[in-house]
Amino acid sequence: MGCNESTQVSSDVVPDSGKSMLQSGKPHFLAEKIFEKYDHNQNGLLEASELAALMKDAFPGETFTEQDQQLMLQSFDFDQNGSIGVNELRAFLRLYVPGQSMIKTKTALIIIDVQNDFITGTLANPYKAAEIVPIINNIRDKFDCVCISYDWHPFEHCSFAESVSAGKFPIKEKVEKFAPFTPITLVADKDRPEHSQMLYPRHAVMDSEGGKCHADLVVKDQDLRVYKGTKPNIDSYSAFFDNIKANDTGLTAMLEKEGVTDVYCCGLVTDICVKSTALHGAEVGFNAYVIEDASKPLDQNNIEPTKKALAEAGVGWLTCKEALAKIESGKKELTLREYMSQAKKSVYAKRVHSELEGTLSSHAAKK
Ligand SMILES: [Ca+2]
Numbered sequence: 001m002g003c004n005e006s007t008q009v010s011s012d013v014v015p016d017s018g019k020s021m022l023q024s025g026k027p028h029f030l031a032e033k034i035f036e037k038y039d040h041n042q043n044g045l046l047e048a049s050e051l052a053a054l055m056k057d058a059f060p061g062e063t064f065t066e067q068d069q070q071l072m073l074q075s076f077d078f079d080q081n082g083s084i085g086v087n088e089l090r091a092f093l094r095l096y097v098p099g100q101s102m103i104k105t106k107t108a109l110i111i112i113d114v115q116n117d118f119i120t121g122t123l124a125n126p127y128k129a130a131e132i133v134p135i136i137n138n139i140r141d142k143f144d145c146v147c148i149s150y151d152w153h154p155f156e157h158c159s160f161a162e163s164v165s166a167g168k169f170p171i172k173e174k175v176e177k178f179a180p181f182t183p184i185t186l187v188a189d190k191d192r193p194e195h196s197q198m199l200y201p202r203h204a205v206m207d208s209e210g211g212k213c214h215a216d217l218v219v220k221d222q223d224l225r226v227y228k229g230t231k232p233n234i235d236s237y238s239a240f241f242d243n244i245k246a247n248d249t250g251l252t253a254m255l256e257k258e259g260v261t262d263v264y265c266c267g268l269v270t271d272i273c274v275k276s277t278a279l280h281g282a283e284v285g286f287n288a289y290v291i292e293d294a295s296k297p298l299d300q301n302n303i304e305p306t307k308k309a310l311a312e313a314g315v316g317w318l319t320c321k322e323a324l325a326k327i328e329s330g331k332k333e334l335t336l337r338e339y340m341s342q343a344k345k346s347v348y349a350k351r352v353h354s355e356l357e358g359t360l361s362s363h364a365a366k367k
């Protein structure tokens with residue numbers, strides 16, 4: 001069955017019972033519909049009894065004790081609010097194989113913005129960023145799939161000091177010649193609310209030399225590719241969503257199509273785009289990790305706060321060596337009970353995100 005077929009399930013082929021949806025080929029594409037079926041009291045949460053009904057249909061042969069059901073709830077209750085939300089259900093469905101009670105993880109390496117402008121160009125990294133290129137090349141083939149993320153801006157972009165200084169985007173401040181690394185406030189437009197934006201020198205312009213990946217970075221035809229910051233009026237630090245989550249880059253769907261459960265993030269820069277990608281990855285229910293020695297920061301002083309924010313969101317912080325060891329041990333299939341007893345407890349990434357996105361919008365705060 002082609003992946004496209006699964007993503008474009010039209011309403012006439014969707015099985016109507018929760019059980020048959022669970023037993024269909026790729027149940028995670030039906031996450032929202034499955035969620036509705038089991039959310040009997042329609043409060044947008046799966047409580048213990050609703051989850052128990054789902055478990056019974058997902059694993060027809062198995063008997064679950066009260067204790068198993070509690071464990072199941074705890075394993076996927078990332079925000080620890082005592083019930084399962086739709087993204088938490090998604091995390092379960094990614095791991096779940098109909099007709100089997102074994103769980104197998106699938107890994108992706110997300111290589112973030114290893115582009116000329118961030119290494120030797122207009123936003124040249126102060127810490128010899130080219131050093132990570134052979135390190136990434138060395139580990140990439142250990143992952144089940146690789147995704148290359150590109151910062152990919154139009155020539156006039158709201159994060160460019162040149163564009164904003166030239167009055168190309170409405171801002172709250174008086175337009176003047178802004179130096180890079182000055183924060184400004186972008187006025188709301190029909191796409192997104194008012195929010196603050198840090199200014200950078202023009203960088204990673206689409207199809208420019210600075211936008212290309214470092215010449216030595218191994219990029220293969222079969223690698224997934226994601227382009228972010230492509231709209232003029234909004235910046236995107238994360239490879240999953242833009243800065244106020246007004247737009248999804250499509251990465252979640254791409255990874256789900258591949259059956260990915262665990263995402264490992266590396267590249268440039270640790271304290272901004274790598275961090276933001278890992279936090280969003282955790283938020284949409286992937287097991288997320290940052291590989292520290294395959295990444296470089298913009299400012300070394302940000303590393304400790306970055307580590308703290310990632311830890312609070314349940315994102316792992318690993319060296320290449322630790323990441324490879326983890327992948328190796330993850331190749332073993334686990335029974336559902338083994339998986340559940342190992343599942344880490346993490347705190348939902350959303351709160352950390354509102355800190356990351358700082359003075360953003362009332363819109364973001366309401367979410
Ligand atoms: Ca409910």
Ligand SMILES: [Ca+2]
Nearest residue numbers: 077081083085
């Ligand atoms: Ca929850």
Ligand SMILES: [Zn+2]
Nearest residue numbers: 151159204229
């Ligand atoms: Zn950018």
